[in-house]
Amino acid sequence: MQAIQACETRGANFARVFRYQYVISPRPIEAPGMRAHGFAGLHVHTGASLRTARLRDVHGKVFGLLLGIAVGPDGLVTQNQHIDSIDLTRSDAFTAIENLLTHFAGRFTLIAAQGRDRRVYGDAVGMNGIVYNPTLQRVAASVPLCIDDAVQDHPDYNHHLCETEGGKYTFFDTRDRRVRRMNPSCYLDLANFAETRFWPPSNGLGPLPSSLTDTYDEIISIASHSTQTLLQSFPCVLPLTGGRDSRLIAAFAGNDMHRAVQIYTHVTNYSSRQDAAIAALVAQTLGGRLCVHDRRITHVPQVRRDRMRDEFQLALGYDAAPPSELRTGVVTHLPFDALVLRGHQTDILRAVFSDFRGPTGRAALRWQVKRLMPVPYARFTNAEEQRFTHRYAAWRDALPYALRDHSTDLMFTELYYPSSVGATFPALNRNFYISPFNSRRLISLAMSIDEQYRHESLAVDDLVYRMNPALHNVPIDYETGASLDDLNDPHYCAAAVQARASRTEARAGGLAQVTAANPWPA
Structure with missing residues (x-):
């Protein structure tokens, strides 16, 4: 694999670099330091710290190999777990598996098999990384594990801007033109490497509660269950900022907040110092104590920071600038191998990728392509618009008709998130980053709330x-x-909070009357 050669060239330890990643192949491959698993005739290799679980149907037959961490309605998905809703003797077994995945939260890849049919599924936004090379018939968490020779640059991107200014390989592209990133709303058929959409349902978002209060109660029930299960099952750390998303995860933690081994804020600039000051109040309100990781008093030798940078770039597959917590070394304050509970996907509750103009805004494609950042935002020109807009239009037009009003939400989950956290999270090899809100059911519930109501952050409040x-x-x-x-x-x-608090309290009395036909509180 190219990954082994690259690690040797830069003097890095392959097993350490790819400790949270995986590779799936129909043929034997060399993956030193990874654990080998046989499943459905496939050779599966997983990093030493990536958790795995074989899943069994109602009769005890193995139907899946889960790579990563998932929480279902019955709790943490564990090794050799029997799932009674799956029956491999039935012709609709894959449909039952897809229904099951709708209710899984976390960061994971699932290889599922029934007879000779083998498929790969992922979490709701591809947070575990799912890329594939049809020529080699290989699936992996990152590009370096999917190729055996030098990278062949994708012709549609300015690679210098992707490396230095945060441009993203979007539209299911990767740095290498031969390797594609899987749409997380699809499954990958390993017989022909074709993707097929299975979520959301073609008739809409699935069964939904009848009122906004019922929607809120289901969101709270599911997200609290997944957050608290993770806190009860693993050493977890909880980042807090001055914004809304992290305190929402903290609220879901509820009485299990004390189980977090660390509540923290990274301080790398002035705005994060403000984050720390507000986060201290959040932690105090919840009966916890905030740990502040300040770059000004963090002394990590340059040689160690260089090693962390090299490992990140090797795991990512190109020389992008690492996140600020790696560059400054403040990440070393986190307990090694702890789960980091991030608030990703709660952004959908704020409709961050929507436009205040609603349907009129969705009809204008330029701003949507620009938000996907095939080049950094400030670098977007007519050339990028001409190069990528037809691809965006093709993706949007292929959505089931009932989902067209949710296209900007799905742009977020299917295009933006896979190209951002789906690429970077597997490359962060010191801790396992995961969102307890990363569930298809939670995303459906969030999308069912009036878009403008979400856009004004009222749903989170x-x-x-x-x-x-x-x-x-x-x-x-x-x-x-x-x-x-x-x-x-x-x-x-x-x-400072009086105006917002008064509005939220006033709305609370009218939420029970809010329905799809009447989307705003009286």
């Missing part, structure tokens, strides 16, 4: 208020001024 009013009433970053000392004054904090 409603949810936090419903779970923990005191947490809701901690200031959000945009509500505070330049002086961080002001946050030590309870009167200042109360005044």
Whole structure:
């Protein structure tokens, strides 16, 4: 594999670099330091720290090999777990597997088999990394594990801008023109390497609650279950910022918040110092203590930071700048191998990829292609619009008709997330980054809420208020001024949140009457 050669060239340990990754092949391959698994005639190799579980049907027959971590309605998915809803003797076994995956949360890849049919599925946004090379018939978490020779650059991208300014290989492309990133809403048939959409259902988002309060209650029930299960099952750390998403995960943690081995904020610039000041109030409200990892007092030798950079770039497959916590070394304050509970996918509750113009905005394609960042945002020109817009239009037009009003949400889950966290999370080899909100059912419930209501962040405020009013009433970053000392004054904090708190409390009384036909509280 090219990955082995690249590690040797840069003096890195292959097993350490790819400790959270995997590779699937019909033929034997060399993967030093990885664990070997046989499944359905396939050669599966997993990094030493990537958890695996064989799944069995109602009769005890193995139907799947899960790579990563998943939480289902019955709790953590574990080794040799029997799942009674799956019956390999039935012709609709794959349909039952797909229904099951709708309710799994976490970060995982599933290889499923029935007879001679073998398929690869992923979590809701491909957070575990799923790329494939049809020529080699190989599936892996990253490009370096999918090729045996030098990278053949994809012709549609400015690779310098992807390396230095954060451009992304989107539209299911990767750095290598021979390797494709799988659409996480599809499964990959290993017989012909064709993708087939299985989610969302072609008739819409599936069965939905009849009111907004019922929707909120189901979101809280599922997300609290997945968050608390992870906290009960693994050493977990919880990052907090001054924004909405991380406190939502903290609210889902509920009484299990104390199980987090660390609650923290990385401080690498002024805005993250503001994050830390607000996060300290959030932690205090929840009865915890915030650990602040400040780059100014973090002394990590340059040689160690260089090694972390090299390992990230090798695992990613190209020389992109690593995240700031790696560059500054503050990531070394996290317990090694702990799960990092991130708030990804809760962005959908804020409709961050929508446009305030609704259907009119969705009809304008330029801004949508620009948001996918095939080049950095400020570098987007007419040339990029001409190169990529037809591909975006083809993706959107292939969506089932009932889902067209959700195209910008699905752009987020199918195009943006796989090209961002789906590429970088497997490359972060010190800790396992995971979102307890990464569930197809949770995403469907979030998308069912009126888009403009979400766009104004009202749904997140409603949810936090419903779970923990005191947490809701901690200031959000945009509500505070330049002086961080002001946050030590309870009167200042109360005044800062008064307008938002009053609006949320006023809405709370009318939520039960909110339906799809009447999407706003009275």
